[in-house]
Amino acid sequence: MTNTPSVKLTSLSHKGGCGCKIGPKELQEVLQNLPTSIPNNNVLVGLDTSDDAGVYQLSEELAIVQTLDFFTPIVDDPYDFGQVAAANAVSDVYAMGGTPVTALNIVAFPIAQLEKSILSAILEGAKDKLNEASIALVGGHSIDDEEPKFGLSVTGTIHPGKIRTNTGAKPGDKLILTKPIGVGIMTSSLKKGLLSEKEIQLVTKVMTTLNKTAMEVSQSYDINASTDVTGFGLLGHLTEIAQGSDVGVQIDYNSVPVLPRVHELAEAGHIPGGSKSNFQYVEKQIHFAESLQQIDKWILTDAVTSGGLLLSVPGEEAISLEKALRAKEVDASIIGEVTENTPGKIDVTT
């Protein structure tokens, strides 16, 4: 946090959300109908799958991972907003198993209406987060815009044989999630002034935590599928794994870590529209235990910013990985497993 002018940054933002490679579902439908690009054998991960980032092979040993994310302010403190935006943008490289190396800033800012120090603080937060991840900031672009927006394009490197996608989950795998969910409900409550300072700090900490440690620890394990939980919510991203891998997924509602007070805030009606539309997109693919209420279902589809990694790991390695992650202070939990029943579908049990 920094001492900057008292502008409620989130009051300037109308829409948020991140959908990894190409954005919210409604827009994704349009973008996916783009004329297919010229076939290129060097494109290892492209537009045809809903993965976290694109991957392009440069040589036998080397490929680059490319991703881009930006959004409107999700917290009021500009320095924290910069940190969140950077941790979120970098995450898609970690989700693919890559090592981020360079980044470019994407800036939209109402330069006549807001003090320049606010933008400086946003950029400072992002720069500090990039330094923490040993990523070089190499440029960027800015425009004058009514509504502030900030994000980054990040490039990483990876061995072409070590790419992690969301399409390799195998029956018998366990699913590990490395951060709690409920971020969308918390941040929309923050915007309405409903969170205590302590709660704001907690949700900010979750969003500014890099997925670097989680990725590095998991490198000693056989990860069959990987993604990060962001705009489509836990069940949205799980559906992509189930459909992409042609497997069934079973998750235990009570094993899914949820931020404190999320249930109470959701019951009071503070659920973002995006989280509700996520539910509508995936509900046909999901069987919910009778005991689950609509509120619980919305929590599972709550849109997340800068969420954790979701890893599909062989069953016999799962407990060891969970322990290794926790030993490095990653808030990891085994939330379910991959099955051969009902490919493409998810069963939520209690």
Ligand code: CO
């Ligand atoms: Co993303």
Ligand code: CO
């Ligand atoms: Co992603």
